[in-house]
Amino acid sequence: MIVSPTFFDHEPLVLARSxxxxxxxxxxxxxxxxxxxxxxxxxxxxxxxxxERGSHSSLGFTEKRKAMxxxxxxxxxxxxxxxDSLNFSASGDGNGVLIKSGLAxxxxxxxxxxxxxxxxxxxxxxxxxxxEKLCSGQTLLCRSxxxxxxxxxxGTLTRNKLVLEDVGYSPDRLVQCRRLGIxxxxxxxxxxxxxxxxxxxSATRNPTAGEHTxxxxx
Numbered sequence: 001m002i003v004s005p006t007f008f009d010h011e012p013l014v015l016a017r018s019x020x021x022x023x024x025x026x027x028x029x030x031x032x033x034x035x036x037x038x039x040x041x042x043x044x045x046x047x048x049x050x051x052e053r054g055s056h057s058s059l060g061f062t063e064k065r066k067a068m069x070x071x072x073x074x075x076x077x078x079x080x081x082x083x084d085s086l087n088f089s090a091s092g093d094g095n096g097v098l099i100k101s102g103l104a105x106x107x108x109x110x111x112x113x114x115x116x117x118x119x120x121x122x123x124x125x126x127x128x129x130x131x132e133k134l135c136s137g138q139t140l141l142c143r144s145x146x147x148x149x150x151x152x153x154x155g156t157l158t159r160n161k162l163v164l165e166d167v168g169y170s171p172d173r174l175v176q177c178r179r180l181g182i183x184x185x186x187x188x189x190x191x192x193x194x195x196x197x198x199x200x201x202s203a204t205r206n207p208t209a210g211e212h213t214x215x216x217x218x
Contacts, residue, residue: 001166002159008073012047012090015072016097016194017215019045019088021169023105026145026162030117038118038145039110040102040135041169043196044203046179048087050094053186054179057094067154069093077153083139084149100180100193101204102135104144107167118144137204170217173197177212180204 003022008015025039048055050068056078057068067076068089076087076096086099104115119128122144135141142148147162157163175195182188195203197214 003164003166005073008088009091012095012097015090016045016047020196021171023165023167028146036114037110038114039105041105042102043199044100045194046098046100047192048096054182068096075152075155077149084142085138086142100138102141103199103202104131104134132202136202171196174215175207175212176215177207
């Protein structure tokens with residue numbers, strides 16, 4: 001089931017937890033296989049508020065950051081170390097959630113051939129990347145799904161091209177911990193990162209190896 005626009009109308013900490021387990025699908029036109037849906041289940045997110053210094057929006061409104069100030073669910077994409085990164089705006093000006101990593105998702109709509117195409121898009125040193133590590137990081141996720149900053153920044157989800165689905169999966173446990181890559185002095189201590197405990201080894205970095213809290217959801 002495709003989520004409604006109101007799904008995103010929550011503060012970042014709530015939205016970041018809610019996004020875990022949802023499936024992101026991007027339809028591409030492949031030269032051999034035609035129109036196919038590349039899919040990943042979200043397993044890691046990070047929440048950002050304008051009021052804390054780890055957020056891009058804390059530096060003020062600019063045209064590049066405009067999406068963070070638009071209606072909840074607006075796509076904010078930017079380049080991180082040369083790679084594309086995907087975020088959604090949340091409730092409140094300048095607030096949003098970073099889609100940190102995912103797990104390749106295979107079902108009737110996205111069969112095995114879609115996984116092979118994702119691996120073609122995101123090899124490692126000329127070799128095939130394992131499914132468990134295919135989307136282990138914000139830029140790897142976007143590369144595997146074929147998502148690009150010029151195509152989607154300040155855009156919105158659309159039923160025939162890019163969708164977010166609730167497939168009935170909700171993790172029993174979440175890991176909550178500090179976000180990654182936040183410079184010293186920019187609220188790096190805030191525990192605004194969430195990871196599906198079941199798939200912690202496929203996250204950007206396994207959060208259970210450091211200081212963390214387990215959230216039991218059942």
